[in-house]
Amino acid sequence: MRLDLALSLVGAAATVNAFDREKFRLKSSTQYTKSSEAAVISLKLAKRGGDYVDVATELVKTVAPDAEFRVIDDHYVGTNGIGHVNFRQTAHGVDIDNAIFNVNIDKNGNVFSYGNSFFTGDLPAEAPASANSLPIDSIKALNIASELLGLSIETNDAALEESSDVYVIQGVSGASQNPESKLVYLIKPDGNLSLSWKVDTVTQETSYSSYVDINAAEVVGVSDHVSAATYEVYPIGLNDPWEGERSIVENPEDSTASPNGWLGRNNGYDATFGNNVRAGALPVAEVLYTKPNANGTYVFDYIPDGGDPVDFRDAAVTQAFYTTNMLHDLYYLFGFTPAAGNFQLSNGDEGGKANDPVDVLIQHYAGKNNGLFSQTVDGRSPTLTMYVFDKTDPYRDGAFDQGFLIHEYTHGLSGRLTGGAATSACLEDWEADGMAEGWSDLFASALAIKPDDTSATAQYGFAAWPLNVTSPRTARLVMYSTSRDVNNWTYSNANGLEKVHQVGTVWATMLYDILWSLIDKHGKNDNPRPDFVDGKPTDGKFLWLKILTDSFSIQPCNPTFIQARDAILDADLALTGGENKCEIWKGFAGRGLGANAVYDRSNRVDNFDLPAGVC
Structure with a gap:
C-alpha cells in the first residue's frame, strides 16, 4: 500500500507528516467504452486494420475532434495480442496532466475498447507566459509543496537546470534525489483548469507529485506514489x-523472465543486488546493509520469535529478495514485460525504459508496523519498504510475511499498467485507489492457496502474523472467503467507508469469489508458476491473475468498480474469447455489482442481476 494507506492500516510511521490526503486527492471523470460498444465506432475508421498506433490516433481524433493531444511514449502490444496506446491532452502545447485517453487495439487492427478522461470545458484562450514571467517560479512552488507535506527540504542554495520542459532543482537538502518541476494544467475537482507547477519530490519515506497553482500560489492537488542460486526461504x-x-529453493529464476539470473554479479554488483531487485536493510539513515554476499548460497538461520530482527537480518534480506524476484518473473509471464514498463536494470532489446529495478529496503529505520510501495514512471526505480513490527516481544520482521511483500509489489504492477508506464497517477481517485488495495490483496490471497484448499474451506487474512492478530487472523475488517457466513460484503458496503483499504476489501471480496469459481471450472495449479497453452494459463488460479493483469492495461485511467468490471470482462474476451464471462458475471453480480448496479460516490446501489443470455 502507498504511504497514506499504510498509515491508516496499522498506525503512523514515526516521521511522516499527516496532511489532509483526501482534500488534495486528484479527482477524475473517466468514461470507459467496452468492447461491445467500441466495435460500432471502429467500423467508421478509415485506418481500421492498419498500424495499431495509427488506428488509435484516428479514434481519438474521431471521439475528441477538437482536442489537442500527444501520444505518450509507452505504447506496446501485450502478450494477449492487444495493443495499448495512451494519449495525453494538451492546451497550447502544455500537458493537461490528468487528461488521459487510453485505446486498446485488437490483433486485427480494430478498436477493442477505450477509456477517456479528456477535459471538455473551456480551454485557455492564450498560451501561458514563459516560465521566468510567471507569478511564482518552480523553487517557490517546491517550498509551498514542502510546507504542506511537512517535508524538510531546504532550498537556500537551490538552482534550476532546464532539461527539455522539465526543471531539475539542484542544491537542495532533505531529498533523496533532486526535485523536478514541470509546467502543466490540472483538471481540478470543480471542473476547471489550473495552470500549475507539477513538483516531484522523493525523500527516504515519501514520493509525491504536487500541483501548485501559479496564480493562487497554493497546492491544488497531490499524487502520492507511496501507495513496502540457493535460498532458504518461505x-x-x-x-x-x-x-x-522454510525450505531450500535452488535456482528458482525463470529463464525467460530473468535470462541472466537474479544475482547481479555479472552486472558488477555483489550479493542481493540484481537486474530485477536491489534488496538490503536500512536500519540506520544513509547506511544500507547490502549483505548477504554469499556467493550464490543464501542459507541463513532464522527462528521465528527467537530473537530481535537484527539477529536474522541475512535471512530477512534473502526472503525479501526471493519473493520480489519470484513476482518479477511471474508477472513477466503474465505480460508485465519491459515493453509494458516492468522493473529492470537492463531491458536488453525488449523495449521500455531501463534502469528501474525495485529497491527493497527492510528493517527501515523510519517507522514501525508498515509496508510501503512508492510508484514511479518507467525508467525510475520504485522503492518497496518494509518495517519491523512491534506488536510482539521480540519484534517481528515484516519481510517474513510473504503476503505483505506480494501486496506491496503488486501495487507496482497495477500502477505501472493502468494508464501506461509513463503515468503514475491513474489509481488516485477514491474507488480506483481502493481497488489498488483490493488487487494487491487478491494476488496475495491467490498465491497463498494450499494444495488441500477448496472454495468451501479456503480463507485468507492480510498481515495477521506481523501484527499478531488472531481473532480473526486479518488486519482487514473481514476475512476473504466465499462463505457469506464469514464475509457477506457487497458493493454497497463501500458506502461510508473512511479508508481506501476498506474499499479495497469490498473489491477483493468480489475478486476472491471469481478466483474460486475459475478454479472450480479449470482446476488448480499448486506450482509457483503457471503452465501455458496458446498464451493462456491452463488452471483457474493463474488464469484469473493473467486476466486481471491484462485488465490493468485495458481499463481507463482512474476507473470505477463498474468500469474495472467491464475491463475485466473485456480482458477475458481478448484472452479466451469470453469463455469465462458467466463465472465472472456471477461473481460480480453475487456481490452486488450486477448488470444494473448504480455508481454514486456516496450512494452505491447493489444489483444482483445477470445480463440476459450471459450464462
Whole structure:
C-alpha cells in the first residue's frame, strides 16, 4: 500500500507528516467504452486494420475532434495480442496532466475498447507566459509543496537546470534525489483548469507529485506514489511463519523472465543486488546493509520469535529478495514485460525504459508496523519498504510475511499498467485507489492457496502474523472467503467507508469469489508458476491473475468498480474469447455489482442481476 494507506492500516510511521490526503486527492471523470460498444465506432475508421498506433490516433481524433493531444511514449502490444496506446491532452502545447485517453487495439487492427478522461470545458484562450514571467517560479512552488507535506527540504542554495520542459532543482537538502518541476494544467475537482507547477519530490519515506497553482500560489492537488542460486526461504504458497517451515529453493529464476539470473554479479554488483531487485536493510539513515554476499548460497538461520530482527537480518534480506524476484518473473509471464514498463536494470532489446529495478529496503529505520510501495514512471526505480513490527516481544520482521511483500509489489504492477508506464497517477481517485488495495490483496490471497484448499474451506487474512492478530487472523475488517457466513460484503458496503483499504476489501471480496469459481471450472495449479497453452494459463488460479493483469492495461485511467468490471470482462474476451464471462458475471453480480448496479460516490446501489443470455 502507498504511504497514506499504510498509515491508516496499522498506525503512523514515526516521521511522516499527516496532511489532509483526501482534500488534495486528484479527482477524475473517466468514461470507459467496452468492447461491445467500441466495435460500432471502429467500423467508421478509415485506418481500421492498419498500424495499431495509427488506428488509435484516428479514434481519438474521431471521439475528441477538437482536442489537442500527444501520444505518450509507452505504447506496446501485450502478450494477449492487444495493443495499448495512451494519449495525453494538451492546451497550447502544455500537458493537461490528468487528461488521459487510453485505446486498446485488437490483433486485427480494430478498436477493442477505450477509456477517456479528456477535459471538455473551456480551454485557455492564450498560451501561458514563459516560465521566468510567471507569478511564482518552480523553487517557490517546491517550498509551498514542502510546507504542506511537512517535508524538510531546504532550498537556500537551490538552482534550476532546464532539461527539455522539465526543471531539475539542484542544491537542495532533505531529498533523496533532486526535485523536478514541470509546467502543466490540472483538471481540478470543480471542473476547471489550473495552470500549475507539477513538483516531484522523493525523500527516504515519501514520493509525491504536487500541483501548485501559479496564480493562487497554493497546492491544488497531490499524487502520492507511496501507495513496502540457493535460498532458504518461505516458498511461494506459505504466507508467513504460522503456515509452515522454510525450505531450500535452488535456482528458482525463470529463464525467460530473468535470462541472466537474479544475482547481479555479472552486472558488477555483489550479493542481493540484481537486474530485477536491489534488496538490503536500512536500519540506520544513509547506511544500507547490502549483505548477504554469499556467493550464490543464501542459507541463513532464522527462528521465528527467537530473537530481535537484527539477529536474522541475512535471512530477512534473502526472503525479501526471493519473493520480489519470484513476482518479477511471474508477472513477466503474465505480460508485465519491459515493453509494458516492468522493473529492470537492463531491458536488453525488449523495449521500455531501463534502469528501474525495485529497491527493497527492510528493517527501515523510519517507522514501525508498515509496508510501503512508492510508484514511479518507467525508467525510475520504485522503492518497496518494509518495517519491523512491534506488536510482539521480540519484534517481528515484516519481510517474513510473504503476503505483505506480494501486496506491496503488486501495487507496482497495477500502477505501472493502468494508464501506461509513463503515468503514475491513474489509481488516485477514491474507488480506483481502493481497488489498488483490493488487487494487491487478491494476488496475495491467490498465491497463498494450499494444495488441500477448496472454495468451501479456503480463507485468507492480510498481515495477521506481523501484527499478531488472531481473532480473526486479518488486519482487514473481514476475512476473504466465499462463505457469506464469514464475509457477506457487497458493493454497497463501500458506502461510508473512511479508508481506501476498506474499499479495497469490498473489491477483493468480489475478486476472491471469481478466483474460486475459475478454479472450480479449470482446476488448480499448486506450482509457483503457471503452465501455458496458446498464451493462456491452463488452471483457474493463474488464469484469473493473467486476466486481471491484462485488465490493468485495458481499463481507463482512474476507473470505477463498474468500469474495472467491464475491463475485466473485456480482458477475458481478448484472452479466451469470453469463455469465462458467466463465472465472472456471477461473481460480480453475487456481490452486488450486477448488470444494473448504480455508481454514486456516496450512494452505491447493489444489483444482483445477470445480463440476459450471459450464462
